[in-house]
Amino acid sequence: MRTETPQTIRLEDYRPSDHLIDRVELDIRLDPHATRVEAVLAVRPNPEGVPGAPLALDGDDLALVAVELDGQRLAPDAYAASPSGLILHAPPQRPFVLRVETRLDPSANTKLMGLYRSGGVYCTQCEADGFRRITYFLDRPDVLSVYTTRIEAERAEAPVLLGNGNPVEAGDVPGTGRHFAVWHDPHPKPAYLFALVGGNLGGVRTTFTTMEGREVAVGVHVEPGKEERAAYALDAVVRSMRWDEEVFGRAYDLDVFNVVAVSDFNMGAMENKGLNIFNDKYVLASPETATDADYAHIEAIIAHEYFHNWSGNRVTCRDWFQLCLKEGLTVFRDQEFSSDMRSRAVHRIGEVRTLRARQFTEDAGPLAHPVRPRQYAEINNFYTATVYEKGAEIVRMLKTLLGEADFGAGMERYFADNDGRAATVEDFLAAFAAVSGRDLAAFAQWYEHPGTPKLAVEGRHDAASARYTLSFRQDLPNGPALPMPIALGLVGASGALDGAVCERVRDGVFVLEGEADAITFANVPEPPVPSLLRGFSAPVRLEMAMDDADRLTLLRHDPDPFNRWHAAQSVATRLLVDASATADARMEAGPYAEALAAFLDAEALSDPAFAALVLSLPGEGDIANEIARNVDPDAIHRARTGLRRALGSALGTRLAGLRDSLADAPGAPFSPDAASAGRRALRNAALDLIAAADPEAGAALAERQLTEAATMTDRLAALGILSLIPGAARERAVDGFGERYAAEPLVLDKWFAIQAAIPEEATLARIARLKGHPAFAMTNPNRVRALIGAFAMGNPTQFARADGAGFALLADTVRALDGTNPQIAAKLLTAFGSWRMLEPGRAAAARGVLEAIRSIPNLSRDVADIVGRTLAG
Structure with a gap:
């Protein structure tokens, strides 16, 4: 039996929902295996929808207990219910109230989507379509509702109950040992931004007063005993709030802002309105357990999720094809924040290294897609470097083209025009066109075409006239000419040629509007070296x-x-x-x-x-991309x-x-x-x-550094260096590090990853042993990414072994995870994205493994989509 091809969803087929849900009242009674969810929905026909259409609510693995319309139980023939949906055949053509009750088993939810338990803590993840695993709903981003949520649980099990919005009421349930909390979010939001948390949590707290005078209670909630490790995250929240006011004029709009760290999470973090839920690796930090890179990532990701409050929450996406509208824009915003907090030049280099390593590779392989895809089979597979990193580069180019003043005015206009709405890329660009008076139709094509443009440049110096000409030609296969801001200058043997002038270069930038063009500099007495794409002003390959x-x-x-x-x-x-x-x-x-x-x-x-x-x-991946064939x-x-x-x-x-x-x-x-x-x-x-x-001398220095280091940065660097030098010193270091941090899962993740990246034939056997380590669990995404992900993404000699054993190792993991956590399985499978550039023997081995995965019966939609596109591309 072969897996069915996932259904394709197309942008061109978008139409508004036939119904709207203005208000949602939820009563969620938490239980490890039998959580009851009662949803009261204020529904009305959408004037822009199809009159008389059935009400088709989404579901995923749901069990319906009861359904009522305006207080009356529905007759059995008035609706059809299944685990994947609830349809009212003839709903009233007027506003009405629908009450739906479902039962859930959070402990059995290994997909980590919807409502699940992580280390005894109840939590949710609803982006992109997880809310339908909690209750039947119009689970699409253009249906915005005001939520009031009552959460009830055993006080001993979950003394902390958190929800979206502001706290309204809390108390005990008499005679039961249970308690409740009511939360109300006054801002309409799509279902993917819903969140709740219930558990035994410690925390650190502070207050922040916004530029509008609102006092906000800020809290970061973590596993008890780890409160000190949350201090840096709390500080990052406050700095993010202040920066967004100063740079973008965006003030926070609720009375509380909470961050919660959980140990089982498919993503890095989630921007749920007023209640951000994080993978704990992006919250917890101390000098003993976190590297400098960890601190920088915590700062950036805290900022990213907070900035979503406006670029994603107050202004959300009309549909998932517009994902770059919130993610690319917010990545740009968090990059600017980190640049202001740290070294702008150093941070920019880091951004481009990531772009080239991840997004350029994606663009060159079978998983290439536009920044705004035109179709998808599984939206979870489009949380990609193209949407995030290339999406941010497009915003950066827009700022370069328009200048600081018009870009700032355009952002103000965008937020003002679309506050409380589900917007599109067209809405975004329209705001900048309105304030700048510029036609951005050509620029909009950056969102529509996959692939990395090539920019070919030739220079010619005329000594007699002291002039220098640069000729430009761009090429994007099967794509149009794109407006490219090219920041540039000329450099001579002794330094920058500041006297060189070109009337078509303004503020150090030339804009290539068409397929080819040329510019000439005057006052160039010597043959210069052109400095092109300064600051990497456009995401192109320069030739x-x-x-x-x-x-x-x-x-x-x-x-x-x-x-x-x-x-x-x-x-x-x-x-x-x-x-x-x-x-x-x-x-x-x-x-x-x-x-x-x-x-x-x-x-x-x-x-x-x-x-x-x-x-x-x-x-090594950068060099492979440069060679591009027979690698x-x-x-x-x-x-x-x-x-x-x-x-x-x-x-x-x-x-x-x-x-x-x-x-x-x-x-x-x-x-x-x-x-x-x-x-x-x-x-x-x-x-x-x-x-x-000198490996012998280096090993001695590294061993000493490992022993004497006062920071995890130096300790881990020493371990990484020792890992590349076979011998007794390496094994002593690896074993000692594992013993020292046996009780620190996030540190052990680093330990797993370093060993998985050792470029030696014995690494596969080492990985097999590590899979049996007490700290390793296939149910925890961090552990899987640390061991198997680090191997597949960071050890090219062993992943792409000539005998195919590395490919087979990853395939075995994908098979094991597909039934329990298909999102993580699909992400791992993207490691095959560059298989066609390998030399023929390795490429054939990769193809064989991919075809074997594709033939697995009942393959998940997530994995079927990735393997199908990887083989077809």
Whole structure:
């Protein structure tokens, strides 16, 4: 038996709901196995719908107990009920009240969608379509309702009861040992933003007074005993609230704002109105358990979910095709926040590294899709890098095109025009067109076409006239010419050529409007090196003939930090691509190492975070994407290992000196601030190259750092370096780390991930052993991502082994998870997205595994969609 192809939903088929639900009153009586949900719905016909249409409510694995219309039980022939829906055949053509009662088993809900239990805590996840697993409903984002929710539970089991909106009432249920809390959210919202939490929770609290004078009670709720680890998240909430007022003029609109951390969560976090539910890895932090990257992620994700209060909640999506309208826009907003909190240049480089590693890869493979898809079979599979990261880049380009003032006015107009509405991409762009007077029809095409445009550039210098011409040509297969803001400048042998002028370059930006164009600079006395796409001003692949000497000129003299970093990366990429085509692992770093040495001597101590990025090499996935066909992961790994060794040898004395000069003073207090994190980043980058050049000496240094380190950042970096050096020291370090943090699940996730990424044949056997570790559980998404996800996404030599065993390991995990948590199974399966670029033997093995998965009977819609598109692309 073969799995049925999932039903395709198309944007062109959208039509408004035939009914609206203005008010929802929920009475939810929590029980581990028999939760009762009573929903009272104020329903009316939609004037924009089809008159006389049946009322078709969505459901998913529901058991109906009772249904009444205006206080009267419905006759059996008046409706049809199934686990997947409730249909009233002839509902009144007037406003009416529908009461629906369902029964749930939260403890059996392994999909972690709808209402479920995590570590004894009741919680919900309703995006994209989880509310239909709680009660029958019009579970679509363009149906907005005002919710009042009564939550009841055993006080001993769930002393804390939280809901959307503001608290209204609370008390005991006489004679039962149970208690209740009533929450009311005055802001109409779609069902995907509904949330409740019930459990035994500790917390940290503060207050924030908005610019409108509202005093907001802010709380972060965590497992009892871990309150101190929530302090940084609480601080991030307050900073996010203040920043959104100062930068976007957005004030919070309720009396309370709560964050809850749970240990079982399919996503990173969820922006439910007034009650954000988080994966605990993005809330809990202490110097002993969290790295600098963890602190940065907590800050960014707390901000992201809070910023959704306006870009996603107050203004929501008309349909799921508009997902980028809330996610891409909010990613842009959280990127700007993090840039203001930390180093803008360093943060921008991090953003682009993520974009290229994840989204460019997605765009080049079978799972490519537009930022606004035109169709989907399973919406959960479209929470992708394209929607999030490329969606953010489109907003950034819009800001560059319009300028600061018009962009700010456009955001104000967008929020004002669409507050309380379910909006579209067209509504978003219309606000900016209205305030700027610009026609954005061509720009809108960025949302409609998959693929990464290529931008080919040629330069020509005329010494006689001291003029320099740049010719541009763009190409997007099967797509139109797109408006591209190209931030640029010219650099000479001694620095930026500030005297060069071009009337078509305004504020450092040239906009390529058509397929091809050319611009000319005057006052250019010497052949320059063009600095293009400064700050990565457009998400494109740049193609320009440029030798290493020109790139290293940019590294030395370009005033744009992003292009300085990119110049170093480009030289390394060229070396690695060339070396991957040979069987010789020996490499000479030559002028590249000399340029890095000069850079470190001049600037390493003034900006260690930036220096650490310049010193880092492109990842193996980056090199595979550059090669793009007949990829041999083993050859890429040999080349990268060889270049690391060569750089470590050439820079050894400097690297050792940097480690010494950047060491924290004994007993110095820990700080997760950007400057402190930057010093640790460069110190650990230096250790990595030292160990690559001399594994014995590097292992000794890493062992000592592992023992003496005062921060998890340094401890984990040392463990990671040791993991690449086979021998007794590695096994001592791995075993000792596991024993030390046996009671810390989030730290053990890092331990699992480091071992899963060891690029050795024995890693598959190591993973098999780790699956039997007491801390590992297939029911916990964090554990699965840490072990199996880290292997598939971060260990290309072993995942794409020539014998196919790595592919088979992932396939076994997908099979095991498909029936219990298909969302996580489908996410893991996206690791096959680049299978067609592999050399023929590996590609054939990958195809065989994918076809075997596709043939599994009763495959979930989530996995069937991913495997079908991966094979068809």
